[in-house]
């Protein structure tokens with residue numbers, strides 16, 4: 387950076403490392419390059435939807451919250467429209483929540499690592515503090531640890547199913563956390579992968595808790611089970627007061643017209659395709675987990691309620707060998723070994739049956 391920019395920039399941003407997203411680590415490049423690789427590092431769903439968009443009203447600004455989209459998601463999740471905010475991916479929801487509840491350089495968020503990286507990045511960008519209460523060895527919440535932070539944080543991020551752990555948090559623990567913080571902090575349940583657990587079963591999703599508690603927010607996305615990561619569309623679900631607050635902070639036209647159009651179709655006409663995609667993925671995931679557990683270099687396979695499998699290698703050198711061997715064959719997976727408690731761990735996103743077969747062949 388030039389001297390001037392260094393001097394003018396917020397000092398804490400000068401040395402900050404941005405989120406190392408799968409696409410920043412390995413850019414997809416042009417479509418020929420993109421198609422020459424097998425992408426199993428960003429938990430995207432395989433398969434391409436075909437959508438026709440209309441440019442009829444493209445000279446007009448879209449509605450703040452496009453009608454068809456809100457109606458479609460309301461039907462899908464069973465909440466009122468006033469309890470839903472459509473955003474530019476769930477990532478924007480994370481950022482809005484932090485900006486709406488945390489005063490910069492005064493308030494803090496709480497995270498439970500190993501967890502999704504964007505909570506900490508968004509907090510850092512905004513100048514919010516970060517308190518860590520790691521998950522226990524069996525990847526559940528440390529309730530005693532959480533208790534000690536009551537009154538010290540404004541937002542608690544829980545990821546269920548967890549990324550990169552893959553596991554749903556026990557519903558009873560989520561309720562305990564919400565109870566603990568009911569007078570002092572919002573509890574965000576990030577359900578980016580909830581469809582892989584059976585979205586409509588009330589035991590899994592935390593949306594049912596919105597009627598009992600004021601301090602609950604649920605995050606959803608179309609990037610995973612709906613196979614629309616390129617669209618950038620997510621949803622923040624909460625009681626009306628929270629949605630009203632977040633609506634003061636979000637950009638004036640957060641959802642572009644083509645995005646609203648495609649997302650609405652995915653949530654109505656293509657809903658069945660999503661369920662089929664999830665069923666197929668879960669079958670491949672079970673097979674891959676079994677296969678991994680039989681490999682000599684694999685010492686642990688984590689149970690997964692999501693669209694990926696996390697596993698541990700026998701040693702750091704085995705981890706590097708596996709990762710690089712796949713890379714040489716143009717198969718990209720994600721190294722999670724720098725995360726707390728995840729030494730020597732790698733994560734494979736469940737791609738198509740053919741892609742996973744190819745991966746197994748390379749590793750055999």
Ligand SMILES: *Cc1c(COP(=O)(O)O)cnc(C)c1O
Nearest residue numbers: 475476477502549578607609620
């Ligand atoms: C992928 C992911 C997100 C981000 O979703 P987008 O809608 O693509 O921004 C949020 N949380 C978790 C846990 C994720 O894995």
